Amino acid sequence: MIITKIPAAGLVALLTLNVTLARSAQLIQENQTVIGSACIGLDCFNGEDFSRNNGDQALSNDVLRLKENNLRINFDDASAAEKLGKRWEMTFNSTANGGGSYFLLQALNNEKSEIRVSDGYQRQPICDGYGSIFDGGYIENEFIPAGEPILVPASTTVPQQGYLVECETSDVLSDGTVPAPICDVVQNNDTVQFNGVIPNGEPIIEVASVTQGFWTMYTCTESEELDYQRQNLFQINAGANGDIVLGEGGPSSDERIVSLGRDGMVRQLKNIASAFSASDIVTVGDLKQALENTDQQLDVIDLFLASYPVFKDFLAGTSDQAPTPEPEPAPGAEDGADTQSSGSDGEPMIGSLNWGFMILLSGLLVIRRRFNG
Incomplete structure (x- = not known):
C-alpha cells in the first residue's frame, strides 16, 4: 500500500474544492420525476422527516416542503415588459429580526429603482436618545408604519456603562414645590438627581425607570437601499387576533380587522348583496x-x-x-268652494x-x- 503525504495547505484546498463542487448549481435539461417527497431550502437536511401528525392521528406526508429563514417564492415572466406584474412574489414573514409573521402576495418589476420603504415590520430606531448597545439602537416592539422610509440607527457616542434615568410626563400639574428630576442621562449609581423644582402649573415630570446597562446615544438617517417597485395585493397577518389586508397597505394597530388599504389610500366595496343578518354589511x-x-x-x-x-x-x-x-x-276648484262629496x-x-x-x-x-x- 502506497501512502501519499499531502501538505496541509493542499488538503485545505482540496476540501474547499469538494465543498464548492457540492454546492455548485446543477442544470437538468430533461424532464424529472420525483417519487416521494422533496425538501428545498437551506434548512433542509439529510433524513428530513416528511410525516405530519395531528395529536395521535397520523396525517399524509408533505409532498413538497420549503424550509429556510426569510422564505420567498418568485414567479418571473421572462417575456413580460419591465413593469409591475413582470414578477410576482410570495413572502413568508418579515426579514427583520423579531419582525411580524405574515403571508404576503406582491407584484414587482425587475429593476431596483426606488428607495426601500417599510412593509410595517421594520423595527423603529432610536433617533435622538440613549439606547442599549445590545438592542442595536432599536425600540422594543415598535415598528415603522408601512409605506414610510426605513430609518437606520447610528451611534454617536462611545458606549458607557452605568444607570440610564428615563422619565415621563404626568397629567398632574405642579404646585411649584415638586422637585425636577434630571432625565435622559447615564450616571454611575441608581440615585436620581434633581435640579430645582417644576414651575407652578406645569406638568409634573416623573421618573419612569432607572436601568443598569451599556448605553450610547443614537441618531438615525433614512436608508438609501434601493428596492424593486412593489405593490401589495394580499396580506394575512398571523396570530390569534390577526388581520387581513387587501391591496396596498400594511399591518394595523387594530386587531381582527379586514382592511382595504391604509390612511390616504381607501377603496370601495362594490357588487355587495343586500344585508339579511344583523352582522351583514349594509349597502x-x-x-x-x-x-x-x-x-x-x-x-x-x-x-x-x-x-x-x-x-x-x-x-x-x-x-x-x-x-x-x-x-x-279638486283640480281647478275655486277657493272657498264646497268640495265635500255627498x-x-x-x-x-x-x-x-x-x-x-x-x-x-x-x-x-x-x-x-x-x-x-
Missing part, C-alpha cells in the same frame, strides 16, 4: 329602502294622529258622525277611513313586524 340600496319604509310609516302615523280626535269622539259615542278624511280640493241621500260619504281605526291599527302592527324583521 346604499339597503339604506334607501329603509328610508322609504320609514317615510311610509311616518305617513301612516301622521294620518292616525290627524284622525284620532274624530275617532275618539266616534268610539266614545259622543258623535254619530263616522270619521271621514278631509277631501283634497251620497245620494245628501250625507257625507265615508271615505278610506271607514271604520278605519281597527284597519289602521292592524296596518301599524304589520308595518311594525316588517320593520323589526
